[in-house]
Amino acid sequence: MPEDEQKRSYEELEREVARYRAAYEVMRALGGTLDLDELLDLIITRITEVMEADRSSLFLIDWESEELWSKVAQGVRFMEIRFPMDLGLAGAVATSGEILNIPDAYNDQRFNQDFDRQTGYRTKSVLCVPMTNKEGERIGVIQVLNKKSDDAFDDEDEELLSALAGQAAVAVENSRLYEDQKKSFISFVETLSTAMDARDPITAGHSSRVTLYSLAIGEVLGYSEKQLEVLNAAALLHDIGKIGVPEVILFKDGQLNDEEYKIIQTHALHSLNILEKIHFVRGQKDIPMMSATHHERLDGSGYPLGLIGDDIPEAGRVIAVSDIFDAITSRRHYRDRMEFIKVLRILDEESRKNQIQPEFVSAFKNLSLDRIVKILEEDNTELVPGEDMELFAAVTLGEFQQLIENEEGDLSADERDLVERFKCAYDRCHDGSRTDGN
């Protein structure tokens, strides 16, 4: 039956082309990103299509905690889910490294019906394969559910999904290496800026707080993830140039004379000079200018370059607002920290005098009080009672300012209570968490 054999192998060939085409397309897509969240999402989407399944999931193995974990898109963010690595069919594959091809999950004792119960989904056929990296280590499992055309997944499906899982493993490993490297960079930036601030109890935590305020403003302004990343690094590094200012002047107790003040001001130019020597990655090349312009003022009265208006990078203008806010809510060698009402008035005044950008001050005032308190508390989250924080969550800085400007006027009992509680929290944050208490 040569005729028949020829025909059969022709169909085989067709299927092989289809499989290769599918695998090729998936691989092409996987190469397209090094962002882990994006990648995991892409793998799931493409594999569901190619495997003609109804759903897929990918779980990575955390060998240390012996858990499987996954990221699930939740609007624009990703949420992490975790469970013990011996749970369910995915757990069985993660533990044994063997492929499981189950026509009806409910006939298999290992199947964990909890997910179906929680989501109202009805799982039937399941194909679950291990993801193995180049070194032969099992790094995760991919699971496809409910084959669309047939009753169950067949041998060819097993083969195809295994090949795809191998590719997914390679892509995930590359992405992890890349993200690991990114994390290493930013953790070094963070650690160094913290260590530098910590030389003087008065400035301890300054860069970190300025960064958190700046990121909060960025969020109100609708910055993208990437923009926030750049702003984060720029803000953490804004005072790096203080390494070029002698400690005897930088940490001097009491008022500075003119000459000393000029030397302190050189830190902004030092920041620029130091940061310009660093190789920043694509998309982050403006960090030196962003960092170094946090003392520039819109009217050109600032330093180190005396830039005017839009010539100051936007991030520099954002950091300027945060930097002023942190400076006046903190004690300095030559003055005590300010009353909160005065702090807000100073921001308004600077904005009115065309020193700092009104829009960014407005964005800052759009933040809720609890956000500010969380930053002021630093790691010391016990300082302010939870019930107070709940109250603070409902009030923005701007609204609060209206209240306290009105304090002499007709406030309700609740409003008076809020004002008292916030004043108390503000004081406690300074006396408790920071070593600059008097």
Added chain:
Amino acid sequence: MPEDEQKRSYEELEREVARYRAAYEVMRALGGTLDLDELLDLIITRITEVMEADRSSLFLIDWESEELWSKVAQGVRFMEIRFPMDLGLAGAVATSGEILNIPDAYNDQRFNQDFDRQTGYRTKSVLCVPMTNKEGERIGVIQVLNKKSDDAFDDEDEELLSALAGQAAVAVENSRLYEDQKKSFISFVETLSTAMDARDPITAGHSSRVTLYSLAIGEVLGYSEKQLEVLNAAALLHDIGKIGVPEVILFKDGQLNDEEYKIIQTHALHSLNILEKIHFVRGQKDIPMMSATHHERLDGSGYPLGLIGDDIPEAGRVIAVSDIFDAITSRRHYRDRMEFIKVLRILDEESRKNQIQPEFVSAFKNLSLDRIVKILEEDNTELVPGEDMELFAAVTLGEFQQLIENEEGDLSADERDLVERFKCAYDRCHDGSRTDGN
């Protein structure tokens, strides 16, 4: 002729399977590494195979300098070659973005015969396609030479090579993003350690020199590229903990009292504490301990932990040798720098007393004099005449030590001349390039 049509499409199908299989295999290989050198090598090798060509090359476009560049394996290292981006067939494709398929290169005016002339190769058929990234930017070209089976490359070859070039572009971009991130990290480390050392003219350049000595020792010890990378970061960071020592003590002129000396010594523990907060990537997790143990001694008499022998990480033991060498060849606040003969004797003595590792001192003494002078000169390469450097290249530190230990004895005129020239270079490096002159 349905029979015929069936047969034709069957063969087409076979070719399609073959093409997909080839593309799939190349893509699989490309996913396997983020190291750019390795990747470029891999692309060339795989594409030559798949395209049944005799040779291939890949050129990346440097849009800034308007050049094409490539890396060519040269033993275990890679050498960069560059030429103007309008040169030859590769240049034509880089400039126009169009595919060139030439049956006989010598009939095409754009073909640059120089390479053939230099290498004795005889190019005939050439297929050259652009590499375009996801954003549609041209990033390079791939060129395959001398189709093996046929006279020239055909339409299907064009199609396949274009697909492969697209994949290669994606892989190269990923690899570049990764390498860019790595470069950013190490440049930050370098810049920060340099800025910290520069606070005091006496220590300016110290971390950088210690790093260069350590890498030189690592090379003598046969360290791999990866090991050298880790050693590089660890050495650059060894004194990072000095940020935790007040400048008034750190830069004090004259002898330190016991208490001050103890405070200075805390820098090693500070290095450990700071570095442990940093997220280091896989393979670099030991950097904190490597950096922080540069004052540990084999007999347990060192600090901060009093570790003994092999409990001190090897990199820490290497950095210890470099750190001692740099300290005694430099001026300090409390003493002048030492005569070179005394420097070498101190290394021997410390090694004899079981303080530092004899093997690493030996490795260090295996370095040629010019290597040491280059490090001492720093950026000031004019300090020592080229003819002297040539002499120095032929003599190791160890051989030189024998000479000077023998100085009173029977040296030849040439040997006496060498000793004089080196002493002179050693002095000039200190008086000229460094601001610590006396």
